[in-house]
Amino acid sequence: MSDAVDAIIGQWVAERPDLEEDLWPVHVLGRLQRLGRVLDKEFRTFAAQRGLELGEVDVLTTLQRSGPPYALPAGALLKAAMVTSGAITNRIDRMEAKGLVERVREEGGGDRRTVRIRLTDHGHEVTREYMAAHLANEARMLRALGREESDRLGGSLRKLLESFGDTSIG
Amino acid sequence: MSDAVDAIIGQWVAERPDLEEDLWPVHVLGRLQRLGRVLDKEFRTFAAQRGLELGEVDVLTTLQRSGPPYALPAGALLKAAMVTSGAITNRIDRMEAKGLVERVREEGGGDRRTVRIRLTDHGHEVTREYMAAHLANEARMLRALGREESDRLGGSLRKLLESFGDTSIG
DNA sequence: CTTGATAATCTCAACGTTGAGATAAAACAG
DNA sequence: CTGTTTTATCTCAACGTTGAGATTATCAAG
Numbered sequence: 001m002s003d004a005v006d007a008i009i010g011q012w013v014a015e016r017p018d019l020e021e022d023l024w025p026v027h028v029l030g031r032l033q034r035l036g037r038v039l040d041k042e043f044r045t046f047a048a049q050r051g052l053e054l055g056e057v058d059v060l061t062t063l064q065r066s067g068p069p070y071a072l073p074a075g076a077l078l079k080a081a082m083v084t085s086g087a088i089t090n091r092i093d094r095m096e097a098k099g100l101v102e103r104v105r106e107e108g109g110g111d112r113r114t115v116r117i118r119l120t121d122h123g124h125e126v127t128r129e130y131m132a133a134h135l136a137n138e139a140r141m142l143r144a145l146g147r148e149e150s151d152r153l154g155g156s157l158r159k160l161l162e163s164f165g166d167t168s169i170g
Numbered sequence: 171m172s173d174a175v176d177a178i179i180g181q182w183v184a185e186r187p188d189l190e191e192d193l194w195p196v197h198v199l200g201r202l203q204r205l206g207r208v209l210d211k212e213f214r215t216f217a218a219q220r221g222l223e224l225g226e227v228d229v230l231t232t233l234q235r236s237g238p239p240y241a242l243p244a245g246a247l248l249k250a251a252m253v254t255s256g257a258i259t260n261r262i263d264r265m266e267a268k269g270l271v272e273r274v275r276e277e278g279g280g281d282r283r284t285v286r287i288r289l290t291d292h293g294h295e296v297t298r299e300y301m302a303a304h305l306a307n308e309a310r311m312l313r314a315l316g317r318e319e320s321d322r323l324g325g326s327l328r329k330l331l332e333s334f335g336d337t338s339i340g
Numbered sequence: 341c342t343t344g345a346t347a348a349t350c351t352c353a354a355c356g357t358t359g360a361g362a363t364a365a366a367a368c369a370g
Numbered sequence: 371c372t373g374t375t376t377t378a379t380c381t382c383a384a385c386g387t388t389g390a391g392a393t394t395a396t397c398a399a400g
Contacts, residue, residue: 003331007339011235019301024317025308027324029209031331036206037252038334039199055356065181075378082207087357089380094356113365113378131189138195144333147194149326154197156315156323161173161201163314164208169177225386245348257387259350283348283395 005030046137050130055081055091057134060100060127063119071104071118080169092117100126175200216307220300225251225261227304230270230297233289241274241288250339262287270296 008030013020044054052060062080063070078088095101100123104116119127142150161167178200183190214224222230232250233240248258265271270293274286289297312320331337 001328001332002337003328004336004339005328005331008235011237011339015235015237016301019305022305022309024320025305025312028312028315028320028327029308031324031327032202032205032209033213034336035202035327035331035334036210038331038336039203040206041252042334043203053356065178065185067181067185073378074380082211083356084358085379086359086381090356111366111378115379131186135189135192135195138199139192141334142195142198142330145198145326145330149329150194150198153323153326153330154201156319156326157198157201157205158171158173158175159319160312160315160323161175161205161208162171164212164311166174166204166208167172169174169181223386243348244350253386254388255349256351256389260386281348281396285349 003031005034042141046134047130050133052126052130053091053094055083055087056095056100057130059088059091059095059117060119060123061131063101063117064124064127064131069118070124071116073114073116075114077117095123099123173201175204212311216304217300220303222296222300223261223264225253225257226265226270227300229258229261229265229287230289230293231301233271233287234294234297234301239288240294241286243284243286245284247287265293269293 005026009023009026012023012026040054043057047054047057058081059077062077063072066072074085074088074092077092078085081088092101092103096103099120101117102120104118106112106114106116145153175196179193179196182193182196210224213227217224217227228251229247232247233242236242244255244258244262247262248255251258262271262273266273269290271287272290274288276282276284276286315323
């Protein structure tokens, strides 16, 4: 069997035979790049059908899995999401308007620069429903691979992420 | 060893123990999503250091590997790049201004709707230099994995891409 | 031919992100 | 204390993409 990346590599070998020995990384990184695009599209559509932006899902799930009191500083969210400060401000503005989160400033002697983003009751409910549907969808997407090969694949991907220094959430 | 995704899954298990059995797909898809972001950033920086946008590299390499006459209709480019028509028009506008490609309309009895995008001599040279540096960079990125595990990993990723129906370039 | 449907590209406003800079608070040094 | 540096967030213009619609050309029927 062959996929789109095999076709691309085939074209390269035909056009630039001198590169053939150097094309092996494309089997991994070309596919990762392509899978990134495909998954991004898939997840974006999935979120849109439920009235959410992918970046908003990111914030919702980060807050939910952080546990009580389901509130994090904006800085923690932008590191977890790997985006810039402008993007987080934007997302929170939108989500606050939707009633999914609320900005909470420290009351007592806390740091008055930080703004904690807190999941509202509505945000909690939306996130719970979303996660259930999302996990079912992910399981479906991996049907072709099976549990055993998925585990092996996950192991190699972990190794790769570690080698890139991606060892903590934020 | 553990990576950022292990940390994320650990948080979920602590907060929602009832989901534990359903979290296994995250080991694969969560890492793919995260790798997508990391690689995107890496490749984007790499391209920017050479004065190119990632989307422009996409067009350049697609044209180069397509072989003589190094010209494709705009429609072929947008399918290969998995973007919409507006994005391709934009990219070609920019790249034409940079002298990397040129729009060529069919002369004789050809289809006068189609616009062929042709790599200029300058575009050829830029692409050749870029590919050499890019492949060296990719080999470096996979050092931690080694050739053998890279091949196994590539095989599983191919299977996944095939199951998503990603089996041809256009 | 003529009509209608399909196809290829371009146009343009809306959208989310980036990245530099502004603002304000806290931490540190003298 | 006072002045400097660092930290946390917000502001805003520029950028690339999306997605719907416009334009122009081809194809299929009658």
